[in-house]
Amino acid sequence: MSGHSKWSTIKRKKGANDARRGKIFTRLIKEITVAARTGGGDPEGNPRLRAAIASAKAENMPKDNIARAIKKGTGEIAGEVYDEILYEGYGPGGVAVLVECMTDNRNRTVADVRHYFTKSNGNLGESGCVAWMFEKKGLILVDKETVSEEELMDHALEAGADDIIEEESEFQILTPPEDMDDVRSGLEEAGISFIEASISMIPKNTVDVTDEKVARSLLKLLENLEDHDDVQKVHANFDIDDELMEQLS
Template sequence: MSGHSKWSTIKRKKGAIDAKRGQIFTRLIKEITVAARSGGGDPEGNARLRAAINTAKAENMPKENIARAIKKGTGEIAGEVYEEILYEGYGPGGVAVLVDCMTDNRNRTVADIRHYFAKSGGNLGEFGCVSWMFEKKGLIQVDKSLIAEEKLMEMALEAGAEDVVEEETEYQVLTAPEDFDAVRTALEEAGLTFLEASITRIPKNMVEVTDEKNARSLMKLLENLEDHDDVQNVNANFDIDDDLMEQIS
């Protein structure tokens, strides 16, 4: 969990989420559009769309933006056609990196992603080269100041969660992908707000990065990937000591 948890914490500390709200809206609009295209425009019968709408609402996206994205997905109004692509590779220090993209130009996107990997000293690999090291899970992050661990554990497990993991400043609620929506809804109805809630890829094992140069290059790679307009999510299996993380941050 360390890689995902620490990377999320770094982004929050830097204020990246607030500073790049426009970029977040763009990503959410893409997700809503693709979800509506693949499963229909009714969120009651489309779990992926329902989750995307919930995330958009949590980010205070205007209702009209959500409605327009759904209509683009269902074809009621004209819009771009996005292709979903998963890129896989190795970053500095042998860290496995997964990059979820939605793009209307595959050639442009793969050229940019390959460039970022090469620039960092890593390399873009073939399909399947690192994805086996990750497991798809629902992940809900809750600030530790909001609730006691035992109470959260009780609520989450009752709603269908698999586990609750304690991190330095937050709790990680883990679910099977198919149970994510139900657990999220139950916790929201209990009055909890989330630092993050999404279906993501959790590494099965971690790669410890101890070299400062590799750590800096890895963080730069992740930042470059996150900043790309076609990138939806980035996951990596790194573990960096807290002191080194503080030093390079």
């Protein structure tokens, strides 16, 4: 879990500024649009759309924005058509990196992603080179200040969660992908709010990054990828201990 938890915590600490919030909205709008295009505009019959809407609401996205994105997906109003692409590669220190993209220009996106890997002494690999190191899971993040561990466990496990992991500032709830929506709904019914609810790629094992230079280069790679307009999510299987993280901060 370390790769996801470390990076997600870093992202949220950076996420207070308006520019980054705008990027979050852009990604959510893309996800809602593609979900509606592939599975229809009714969230009741489209779990992916239902999860995307829940994530958008968690980020306080206006209802009009959500409705407009759905209509773009169903073709009721004009909108871009995005291709979903998964890029795989190795970052500094041999860390495995997965990059989920939605793009209207494949050539532009792959060129930019390759450039970021090369610039950070990593390399973009072939399809399948690192995906086997990750497992698809439902992931729900809950702020530790909003609920006790005992209460969260009672509701989450009853709703079908596999595990709950305590991190520095959050609880991470892991679910089978097909059960994430039920667990999310169970939390909502119990009045428990969440930071994020999404299908994520969780590393099966992690690579310890202990060298400061390598760690800085790795985090810069992840940040560059996250900042790209075509990138939806970045997953990596690294672990950096708290002492080094403090130095990097």
